[in-house]
Amino acid sequence: MSDKLETNPHLEELNKKLQHEINDRIKIEKELQRKNYELQLILKTSKHINSSLNLNEVFQRLADAVMDHLNSYGCAIYLISEDGSKLLPQFVIDPDFKKEILATPLDIDSSFTGKVVKAKKSMMFNDAGPNENGFQIPGTTEEEEERILAAPFIFKNEVLGAICLNKIGTYFTENDLNLLDTFANYVTTSIKNAQNYQNFQSEILVRNSAEKAKEESDIKLKKLRSSVPVGVFRVTPTGKFLSANPAMISMFGFSSEEEFLSTPATELYTDKNSRELLFSLLKKDLSVRDFEVKLKKKDGEKLWCLLNVNSICDDVGNWLYQDGIITNISREKKAAKTLTKTQFRLATILDNVPNIILYETGGAKEFVSANIFNMLGYPAEDFINDKEKFNSLIHPDDNEFIKQKYSEWDNSGKEGLLTSWFRVRRADGEYIWIEDRMLEITDKNNVKYHAGVNIDITNLKNAEEQLKESYSTLQRILEETVEGLVHAVEIRDPYTAGHQRRVADLASAIATDMGFPEDKINGLKLAALVHDIGKINIPAEILSKPGKLTLPEFNLIKMHPQTGYDILKSIEFPWPIAEIVLQHQERYDGSAYPNGLSGKEIHIKARIIAVADAIEAMSSHRPYRPSLGIDFALEEIEKNRNILYDPEVTDICLTLFREKGYKFPQAPTDML
Numbered sequence: 001m002s003d004k005l006e007t008n009p010h011l012e013e014l015n016k017k018l019q020h021e022i023n024d025r026i027k028i029e030k031e032l033q034r035k036n037y038e039l040q041l042i043l044k045t046s047k048h049i050n051s052s053l054n055l056n057e058v059f060q061r062l063a064d065a066v067m068d069h070l071n072s073y074g075c076a077i078y079l080i081s082e083d084g085s086k087l088l089p090q091f092v093i094d095p096d097f098k099k100e101i102l103a104t105p106l107d108i109d110s111s112f113t114g115k116v117v118k119a120k121k122s123m124m125f126n127d128a129g130p131n132e133n134g135f136q137i138p139g140t141t142e143e144e145e146e147r148i149l150a151a152p153f154i155f156k157n158e159v160l161g162a163i164c165l166n167k168i169g170t171y172f173t174e175n176d177l178n179l180l181d182t183f184a185n186y187v188t189t190s191i192k193n194a195q196n197y198q199n200f201q202s203e204i205l206v207r208n209s210a211e212k213a214k215e216e217s218d219i220k221l222k223k224l225r226s227s228v229p230v231g232v233f234r235v236t237p238t239g240k241f242l243s244a245n246p247a248m249i250s251m252f253g254f255s256s257e258e259e260f261l262s263t264p265a266t267e268l269y270t271d272k273n274s275r276e277l278l279f280s281l282l283k284k285d286l287s288v289r290d291f292e293v294k295l296k297k298k299d300g301e302k303l304w305c306l307l308n309v310n311s312i313c314d315d316v317g318n319w320l321y322q323d324g325i326i327t328n329i330s331r332e333k334k335a336a337k338t339l340t341k342t343q344f345r346l347a348t349i350l351d352n353v354p355n356i357i358l359y360e361t362g363g364a365k366e367f368v369s370a371n372i373f374n375m376l377g378y379p380a381e382d383f384i385n386d387k388e389k390f391n392s393l394i395h396p397d398d399n400e401f402i403k404q405k406y407s408e409w410d411n412s413g414k415e416g417l418l419t420s421w422f423r424v425r426r427a428d429g430e431y432i433w434i435e436d437r438m439l440e441i442t443d444k445n446n447v448k449y450h451a452g453v454n455i456d457i458t459n460l461k462n463a464e465e466q467l468k469e470s471y472s473t474l475q476r477i478l479e480e481t482v483e484g485l486v487h488a489v490e491i492r493d494p495y496t497a498g499h500q501r502r503v504a505d506l507a508s509a510i511a512t513d514m515g516f517p518e519d520k521i522n523g524l525k526l527a528a529l530v531h532d533i534g535k536i537n538i539p540a541e542i543l544s545k546p547g548k549l550t551l552p553e554f555n556l557i558k559m560h561p562q563t564g565y566d567i568l569k570s571i572e573f574p575w576p577i578a579e580i581v582l583q584h585q586e587r588y589d590g591s592a593y594p595n596g597l598s599g600k601e602i603h604i605k606a607r608i609i610a611v612a613d614a615i616e617a618m619s620s621h622r623p624y625r626p627s628l629g630i631d632f633a634l635e636e637i638e639k640n641r642n643i644l645y646d647p648e649v650t651d652i653c654l655t656l657f658r659e660k661g662y663k664f665p666q667a668p669t670d671m672l
Contacts, residue, residue, distance in 0.1 A: 059091035074166035377427025398422035504528035523575030534564030
């Protein structure tokens with residue numbers, strides 16, 4: 001019976017099947033155990049990875065997990081470039097070639113990892129060594145038995161990058177591929193979160209930098225306002241001062257800003273009629289220029305002042321406050337009064353035969369006032385006895401001027417008064433300035449003779465020189481103020497450093513060829529130097545942005561002419577600088593901003609700056625593009641002649657470059 005059982009073929013077959021089932025179950029259990037282990041590993045690793053917002057730390061943890069489990073000797077993690085054509089290495093673990101791999105971006109169209117990114121799915125390349133479709137990183141060696149496994153990071157159908165594993169010898173399996181793909185899927189959200197956090201941190205840094213730059217700019221503007229030698233103030237319509245610079249406080253004899261601001265503006269007026277007149281003018285035109293008024297200091301001392309005031313209103317026209325500049329002109333008033341008195345005295349002398357009068361006939365002095373001794377130190381008889389005596393005392397350098405004046409007077413038929421100024425040597429060797437006034441008189445016998453008066457004007461000459469020096473000082477302060485404004489813009493926008501200066505140089509050259517007088521060219525040059533001052537109010541990150549501006553950013557840029565006008569309008573320039581700056585972005589066909597002016601509505605100097613600005617901008621490097629070249633720039637303005645740009649200005653500019661060899665100055669020192 002036993003032998004029969006052992007040899008029963010059905011039992012043997014049944015036994016074999018049972019053994020197979022047991023073996024299959026064991027395999028399934030092992031596979032389930034492996035799957036469970038991998039799942040636990042993935043969950044544990046993803047939890048560990050997701051706990052960090054540091055992108056480099058996320059990459060490190062991911063690499064540690066997959067390399068350990070998949071027996072990889074090398075790992076590289078890439079992120080896709082902004083234009084989508086390259087994979088940029090972010091993190092590398094490699095025993096031999098880490099430096100070379102980090103230094104080499106991968107082309108998406110000619111690399112294994114790029115194929116994975118393009119296909120948006122994980123792939124393995126067990127024949128990577130000799131495969132001609134791969135990419136050999138410069139400086140690395142080719143391995144015959146190299147295997148590559150790569151998986152993309154996909155976030156909401158957007159490919160962020162990929163992870164690439166390398167090993168030598170044994171093949172990667174489908175299970176390895178699935179595991180890496182699972183890891184990549186789990187980690188993608190962590191990468192996106194870390195990127196967002198990194199971008200957020202960068203934005204904070206940029207914002208902090210912009211705020212710091214604005215603070216520095218505000219400090220510089222405050223210092224600039226403090227250093228202006230004239231009073232600058234802001235006052236409400238009720239007479240409460242809101243601010244005043246140090247020059248204003250000092251001018252009225254106050255010891256501190258707090259003390260001055262607590263004093264009503266009405267207390268500075270010597271009479272209420274002057275204030276009422278000023279207010280009536282402001283109500284009519286919203287601004288007043290060169291308003292002369294007598295005010296008083298804290299101690300009661302009276303001052304003659306020159307006021308320039310602008311009214312600032314709200315949207316419905318209500319006065320908010322007035323901004324103004326005040327200049328103490330007491331000294332000038334006194335000088336003018338003195339000059340008036342002097343002229344009256346001279347007239348009185350001439351009318352009443354003063355004692356410094358000379359009568360001549362044929363060059364001989366017939367009468368010389370005895371008072372000439374007090375002026376020159378010689379007795380009157382010396383000049384009567386010696387007709388060349390007076391001429392011998394004239395400074396040699398002034399003889400040519402006297403001859404010229406006499407010749408002009410003679411050519412006019414000796415009509416009217418001959419007035420000349422020259423130096424005469426006193427008896428003590430000191431030279432004094434003389435004003436010589438001479439008339440040709442015909443007496444009743446038809447005899448002609450000259451009557452003249454000599455006046456010592458040395459003090460007036462000295463005062464004139466002092467006034468010239470004062471004017472030169474004010475001119476220098478104005479130029480330094482403009483230079484400070486230019487410098488402030490260049491600090492905010494280093495990519496256009498020198499732009500305003502080059503525009504000023506070209507604009508001046510155009511104006512010269514158009515026949516502008518020197519004074520108007522100087523005004524144009526100053527306007528060009530500050531035409532972009534309004535950019536001081538634009539965040540630095542927008543000014544230096546390398547990419548295309550968004551619509552809100554561009555709208556912010558478009559505000560800079562108005563901002564520049566607001567900054568400059570209260571400065572008393574001899575030229576309409578603020579108006580020119582406001583209009584420099586207007587175009588000939590009325591298509592531009594801020595007010596859509598066209599043709600001759602635009603100030604001629606603004607039309608000149610528009611052409612110079614466009615050429616300089618196109619021919620210079622910018623953060624968002626390289627230089628387009630001067631030839632391209634000239635073709636553009638020629639193409640837009642009589643459309644965007646004034647035709648006369650355009651033609652003169654083209655002639656300057658193409659026929660007269662004009663070139664932009666290369667260094668700041670050439671532009672001053």
